[in-house]
Amino acid sequence: MVASERTFFGHPWGLATLFGTEMWERFSYYGMRAILVLFLTAPAARDGMGLDDATAAGLYGIYVGAVYLTALAGGWVADRLFGARRTVLYGGFVIMCGHISMAVPSNGVTVWLGLCLIAFGSGLLKGNISTMVGELYRDSPDRRRDAGFALFYLGVNLGAFLGILIVPMVAPADGDTWHRGFSLAAIGMALGLVQYVLGRKSLKGAGAEPTHRLTSAERARFLRVLLLSVLGVVAALLLWWWSGTFTLSRFTLAFTVVCAVVPIAYFAFLFRSPEVTAAERVKLRAYVWLFLAAAIFWMIYDQAGSALTFFAADNTDLNVFGLSIDPGQVSNVNSIAIIALSPVFSKIWDRYGDRISIPARFAVALVLVGASFVVMSLASIQASDGTKVSILWLTTTYLVQTVGELFLSPVGLSVTNKLAPRAFLSQMMGVWFLATALGDSIGGQMYKLTTVVSMPVYYFSLAMSAVVAGLLLFMFVKRVKALMGD
Template sequence: MSEINKQKIVESVPQKGFFGHPKGLFTLFFTEFWERFSYYGMRAILVFYMYYEVSKGGLGLEEHTALAIMSIYGSLVYMSGIIGGWLADRIFGTSRAVFYGGILIMLGHIALAIPGSISLFFVSMVLIVLGTGLLKPNVSSMVGDIYSESDNRRDSGFSIFYMGINLGGFISPLIVGEVGLKYDFHLGFGIAAIGMFFGLLVFLFTKKKNLGLAGTYIANPLSPTEKKKVFTIIGLAFAFIAIIVAVSIPLGLLTIKSFIALVGILGFLIPTIYFVIMYRSPKTSDVERSRIIAFIPLFLASVMFWSIQEQGSTILANYADKRTQLEFLGFHISPAWFQSLNPLFIITLAPVFAWLWMKLGNRQPSIPHKFSLGLLFAGLSFLVILLPAYFGGENSLVNPLWLVLSYFIVVIGELCLSPVGLSATTKLAPAAFSAQTMSLWFLSNAAAQGLNAQLVNFYKPETEMLYFGIIGGAAILLSIILFLFTPIIQRYMKGVH
């Protein structure tokens, strides 16, 4: 997309109207709020649904298998963002991608809400994976579209947008978690479907007035000849995959274990390919190539961070269910409620960080410095959670405040890294790959969860301290390395701060 088109988009959006930010932020804030309500509500009970016994309404899967599937689910959700980003950049734009994605997500949650077999569960996974891949990167990319590159409100706007994500994520585990675990899993999934329906209504009825041209431009449209070729390739690819699946499953080659390993490999292989394609593209300028190089260490730091943060819905969810004292101060705590801690702390602290970056202005830490701080706090959050086993042993139930503290510390790191990463991606992205670069950013989460699907096999009560200690220590070491290399990374960013 040309600089002229970018400026036209900014001018078409009312620039005042939502806490001093462009009016379009209202539409994107509440669209993402309801999408995250549906996703995090589903996620709060999904792992329990998988490993709880059939007599308790679950699928009765083995615990480690359920934890690995949960990680792979998350990995595929973010991996599919590459497809969503490509479709938006080349075929129908970000606005339509958001709408189509919301419909698929809603249908996926409806499939989960229908009592049925494990086959229906996998159908819902496919729908939610594809839908989130369309919606998630493109709604974030649209936030970048409504600000000019020199607008000092940009980082603050992403922090407010990030608060909307987490407001939905805070409320949904309390509602969906309570209904799903106390009454019926499928009723909980039904509430998640209703949440996505509300998000679609907000987007449909406010986008024309609030977003102007944002999301309507196609950054790098296919020519008619290219479209014919691409659609042919897509059709052949689907046919090839269908044949492979039909042959490999009866032969025992495609199992849950081998699929988990395959997704883990793809989590790192796909972003590597994309970095090479963008760097070598004739549509990428020399300045953009330099910025791509600067983006690589930030991407790797993000993988390490999300590897820790995303274990809140796998290892720490299991920890809450099996290792935590759930009767506390006369109340019974649902293990799903711990999923609300991360967004609760973000809601509380996001305005503080948004104010801090605005207050510091040009004196705020550079993007790599913020990333190194994020990694530091992520590592500390895992070192904190190993202390209960050190003091009380591996068999005693843990005071829930230890989990609360761990979630609090990782949130500090998240606010240093995640909203800043969204903003940095829109600044560092090559013009011809704008939405796809946002998808690439989310691939760091996909790679992290693909890695986690392997790491969960090493988690046992007897290896608990070693598990948290090694991963937490690795994050702190990488934080120090990133801090030391910040001046070099900054030079490659070519003026982006």
């Protein structure tokens, strides 16, 4: 009698390997993110960078945007060069090196180098590990794949919870131990790499080979183009610096424009590619709707690391039942709620997912994330006279956003895997993260509006943009479903 195959909560055991790897990568990412803007705005006397809030928020926005923007390149590397499995390994190593670079005390050079390495490594890892999750369910029904991604998303948020909880403890907002926090993030990524290597056999064939390996001639041409592109970008930045017009604020704006141009150009390429069939092009038209909805969602949601962290530090009473909470730890409300609710939503999508269409879920997510900033608008009104408001305002905001996230994010990974042209499977996971890059970079620029409008107006304006977008998507749910083939 053959023994039954080992499973992970009823799912393939390979999901346990990817779950653990992503958990530790998210520990390093969210742990560092919890202290990043506080480090950027801390004075030099406390070993900080001494930036103003608006510049720090813009820099945070393009850093987070770069993390997801490079996922497209990471998908191409997996599809054409190494396969998803090896690309994830290389990405995790580069991320670890980035955190180590940030942990080295310096005048800022190692900080910028570290942020670049983390962004590039995340691009290699993030989309490709999600692709391998999808490959584990290649022959499974949609609702089972949705449930698997929801369970995988639990690992994401378990790592986020631990990172946000622990890293600010060793690098509190009122201290000067930032580099200890960055060191802890490096250790977290190292543990993720060990987990990944030890569990590689459980992945079986997932991501083992590139789907469209480059020929020798194509690889040589790629290396020439890559070298010329890197040299061109470096030369342009040096000329900009020497011109005397370079500022961090202008650089963040230029990067935001890049984040907008890249998805437009890539979608244009996909629609014209001979490797995309006519049926796949129809599904891509549906995907554009979902992509835009996701970008608006993340524009608001990911301000947890900038606007909401500043609000926690400056306007919130952080003494809870006699305990003092670090501003960077407040966002853990989201992680705790995700951990509690992910199994519930996994069961809901597994049992009733066919009754709630994916476009409708995206529309609900937009309305909810908009509602969360209505809460923040009211909170900022109460804090406008300098009063420290209750932490319940931020808690409510994060709880509403969490429910919206569970309607959109795990399902977004699954639908990307479903609608992706076969020739661009890994790259399409990168395209999904381009929505986050676009939303985050725009969100970083939007924070500059706080220099000319009040915080209540700022929050309410963003809230209405999301709510209106959600209502518009509701109106076209049937049309998008038809394009998807559902």
